[in-house]
Amino acid sequence: xxxxxxGVSHRTAPVDLRxxxxxxxxxxxxxxxxxxxxxxxxESVVLSTCNRSELYIATGExxxxxxxxxxxxxxxxxxxxxxxxxxxxxxGGAAAAHHLFRVAAGLDSLVVGEPQILGQVxxxxxxxxxxxxxxxxxxxxxxxxxxxxxxxxxxxxLGEGAVSVSFAAVALARKIFGRLQGRRVLVVGAGEISALxxxxxxxxxxxxxxxxxxxxGPAEVLASETGGRAIPWSEMAAAMARADxxxxxxxxxxxxxxxxxxxxxxxxxxxxxLFIIDIAVPRDVDPSVSEIEQxxxxxxxxxxxxxxxxxxxxxxxxxxxxxxxxxxLVRFAAWQRSRRAIPTVVAxxxxxxxxxxxxxxxxxxxxxxxxxxxRARIDExxxxxxxxxxxxxxxxxxxxxxxxxxxxxTEAVNRLFRLDDGPDEPAASEPDVRATDRxxxxx
Amino acid sequence: xxxLPLVLYAAAGLAYAVHFARRQPQVGRLATTLLIFAALTxxxxxxxxxxxxxxxxxANPSRxxxxxxxxxxxxxxxxEVTTDERAMGVFIMPMLIGLQVIPAVSPGVERMDPVLDSxxxxxxxxxxxxxxxxxxxxxxxxxxxxVQFKEIKKKHLGYLYTRLPSLQTLDVMNxxxxxxxxxxxTLGVAVGAFWTAQARAAAPDDPNLQAMSLNDPKIFVALxxxxxxxxxxxxxxxxxxxxxxxxxxxxxxxxIVLLNFLPINYFVTTSHTF
Numbered sequence: 001x002x003x004x005x006x007g008v009s010h011r012t013a014p015v016d017l018r019x020x021x022x023x024x025x026x027x028x029x030x031x032x033x034x035x036x037x038x039x040x041x042x043e044s045v046v047l048s049t050c051n052r053s054e055l056y057i058a059t060g061e062x063x064x065x066x067x068x069x070x071x072x073x074x075x076x077x078x079x080x081x082x083x084x085x086x087x088x089x090x091x092g093g094a095a096a097a098h099h100l101f102r103v104a105a106g107l108d109s110l111v112v113g114e115p116q117i118l119g120q121v122x123x124x125x126x127x128x129x130x131x132x133x134x135x136x137x138x139x140x141x142x143x144x145x146x147x148x149x150x151x152x153x154x155x156x157x158l159g160e161g162a163v164s165v166s167f168a169a170v171a172l173a174r175k176i177f178g179r180l181q182g183r184r185v186l187v188v189g190a191g192e193i194s195a196l197x198x199x200x201x202x203x204x205x206x207x208x209x210x211x212x213x214x215x216x217g218p219a220e221v222l223a224s225e226t227g228g229r230a231i232p233w234s235e236m237a238a239a240m241a242r243a244d245x246x247x248x249x250x251x252x253x254x255x256x257x258x259x260x261x262x263x264x265x266x267x268x269x270x271x272x273x274l275f276i277i278d279i280a281v282p283r284d285v286d287p288s289v290s291e292i293e294q295x296x297x298x299x300x301x302x303x304x305x306x307x308x309x310x311x312x313x314x315x316x317x318x319x320x321x322x323x324x325x326x327x328x329l330v331r332f333a334a335w336q337r338s339r340r341a342i343p344t345v346v347a348x349x350x351x352x353x354x355x356x357x358x359x360x361x362x363x364x365x366x367x368x369x370x371x372x373x374x375r376a377r378i379d380e381x382x383x384x385x386x387x388x389x390x391x392x393x394x395x396x397x398x399x400x401x402x403x404x405x406x407x408x409x410t411e412a413v414n415r416l417f418r419l420d421d422g423p424d425e426p427a428a429s430e431p432d433v434r435a436t437d438r439x440x441x442x443x
Numbered sequence: 444x445x446x447l448p449l450v451l452y453a454a455a456g457l458a459y460a461v462h463f464a465r466r467q468p469q470v471g472r473l474a475t476t477l478l479i480f481a482a483l484t485x486x487x488x489x490x491x492x493x494x495x496x497x498x499x500x501x502a503n504p505s506r507x508x509x510x511x512x513x514x515x516x517x518x519x520x521x522x523e524v525t526t527d528e529r530a531m532g533v534f535i536m537p538m539l540i541g542l543q544v545i546p547a548v549s550p551g552v553e554r555m556d557p558v559l560d561s562x563x564x565x566x567x568x569x570x571x572x573x574x575x576x577x578x579x580x581x582x583x584x585x586x587x588x589x590v591q592f593k594e595i596k597k598k599h600l601g602y603l604y605t606r607l608p609s610l611q612t613l614d615v616m617n618x619x620x621x622x623x624x625x626x627x628x629t630l631g632v633a634v635g636a637f638w639t640a641q642a643r644a645a646a647p648d649d650p651n652l653q654a655m656s657l658n659d660p661k662i663f664v665a666l667x668x669x670x671x672x673x674x675x676x677x678x679x680x681x682x683x684x685x686x687x688x689x690x691x692x693x694x695x696x697x698x699i700v701l702l703n704f705l706p707i708n709y710f711v712t713t714s715h716t717f
Contacts, residue, residue, distance in 0.1 A: 154467070154468050155467060157466075160605070161605075172595070172600075174609060175591075175595060175604065175609050175610065176595060176609060176610050176611065177609065177610070177611045178608075178609040178610070178611030178612045178615075179611075272683070272685065272686065273610065273686065290596075293687065294686065294687070296595055296596060298598065302598050306600060309600070
């Protein structure tokens with residue numbers, strides 16, 4: 001059983017094609033179920049986000065599975081296969097696991113280290129597991145990928161620091177106010193970034209969002225979008241005195257928050273901090289406002305330079321994250337090899353046990369005279385001898401360093417002990433070997 | 444006997460420093476484990492000394508410092524466990540290690556003046572030591588607040604910014620530490636005054652007791668400390684002095700405490716020498 005992966009991602013396909021092949025907007029569980037019924041694969045998981053649609057499969061025959069997956073994609077999405085064939089990528093075995101580990105770690109994301117992807121990988125796996133489309137290989141592979149994602153997150157700074165202006169503003173607010181529950185927000189000017197920032201703040205549980213705009217219309221719209229409240233332009237000063245966070249984004253050519261405004265607003269709040277986020281160009285807030293002790297004033301350039309720094313810091317962490325992925329991949333490959341050794345190990349044990357039983361059978365007439373507990377002990381001792389003899393070879397077989405060596409060893413063991421069915425040998429030879437065994441062992 | 448805790452505190456301090464720099468959770472857990480182990484060992488050492496001299500060992504400065512370090516370690520552990528915030532460890536540990544060097548190097552002889560043989564003494568000293576431990580925490584929290592405040596204000600969001608807790612968290616922790624410290628300081632000072640008056644009447648010939656007044660630098664500075672922290676508590680409640688001003692106040696208060704605890708205690712005090 002091998003791991004196989006086929007898909008498109010933002011690295012291989014343009015956005016319109018990714019949209020046409022997207023599973024996430026429809027029911028992911030239904031998709032993976034459809035895939036499982038249509039293909040000959042033993043296990044399948046469908047991972048789909050706005051940047052990728054990937055099919056993870058456990059299969060014995062990669063070529064056949066590949067054709068089935070292409071046919072599935074074409075039929076399920078009603079997209080002619082020629083449109084997406086040039087954009088497909090496929091990986092088999094360790095390369096597929098490597099890809100999944102990098103995806104889970106956020107290394108393959110459009111914005112490196114973005115936090116959602118690990119959750120999306122988990123959702124994809126659970127959707128498949130719920131519908132019994134997964135088995136031992138994909139379960140182990142995905143569990144491993146979750147662990148890789150977690151390790152990268154905790155051991156590197158790959159996902160740290162906001163990489164958009166609105167997230168940077170929220171991150172700053174959290175460094176000032178801690179949890180944002182109970183905080184009051186004033187939004188001055190209803191634009192796109194102020195809407196985004198307000199939405200992020202809302203998702204962090206701020207108590208109140210008050211929106212004001214020179215014309216009431218946009219303020220009302222933004223208020224309904226964010227669950228806030230629109231107030232008339234004339235009440236701005238009063239609202240500012242109550243606010244902890246002020247977001248300004250008007251098209252005004254002159255500052256609308258002067259030092260006097262800010263002083264009036266902070267006089268009443270004593271020494272609680274006031275965080276003003278000025279994302280307007282030209283600026284809405286007089287720069288001298290930042291001279292007031294408890295005011296933290298950040299403008300769009302400040303926030304953008306934070307984003308740039310964070311991006312630079314993230315890319316500096318990529319090498320460390322890749323190293324973790326590589327390290328885990330080596331362990332994963334070792335696990336896979338040890339799994340591949342299992343049929344040989346089982347056959348070896350069966351072979352040895354057969355010999356043991358046959359010998360005991362042969363001595364049956366002489367052993368019959370012994371009392372039952374002595375016979376039981378002989379049985380026990382012979383079993384232990386076989387186990388001890390096999391312990392070391394078993395461990396060695398499981399721990400072989402690479403696939404080639406493993407193939408050589410497996411072949412050697414198969415030949416030395418005339419095992420019936422090694423992992424790659426046809427099962428047809430089975431009866432012959434058994435027959436020879438018996439003829440030799442029977443008295 | 445105070446050497447083993449010192450070594451363990453140093454090991455914990457190192458782990459906290461590595462955790463601060465690299466932010467690896469497992470190193471953080473190691474640091475906490477080491478500190479818990481250090482505090483347990485220290486508890487054992489103090490317990491042994493208590494058994495040996497039959498009272499909690501703080502009748503000489505060196506042993507009082509050891510007890511102070513122990514209380515500070517416990518208070519810090521409490522703070523860490525309740526807030527799940529390990530970043531402060533790197534600032535607390537140098538103080539623990541630095542102070543613990545004193546009892547480790549010069550154990551001092553536990554000599555119990557008969558005047559001190561009173562339950563009031565125990566309440567007086569343990570309250571004050573606990574108050575000072577709280578103020579130490581508050582002082583470090585205050586300084587950290589000021590550092591973090593400056594980083595955000597100057598838009599210099601670098602090394603410290605990413606590692607330190609939010610201003611609000613620091614402020615809340617600081618406020619709690621000051622409030623608890625102030626309660627124990629008040630208790631300690633009140634018991635001290637009450638007990639001095641009692642002892643004076645009982646032993647009219649003791650020159651030390653008769654000389655105890657505000658003219659003694661140690662007593663004066665202790666009252667000054669009480670004044671500063673009373674103001675800090677009051678100002679936060681009534682004037683909304685939180686954040687940076689509260690942070691500076693607690694740093695100032697702790698500077699006075701340290702002054703009283705070390706130079707004045709060793710060199711200047713006239714009557715309060717036991």
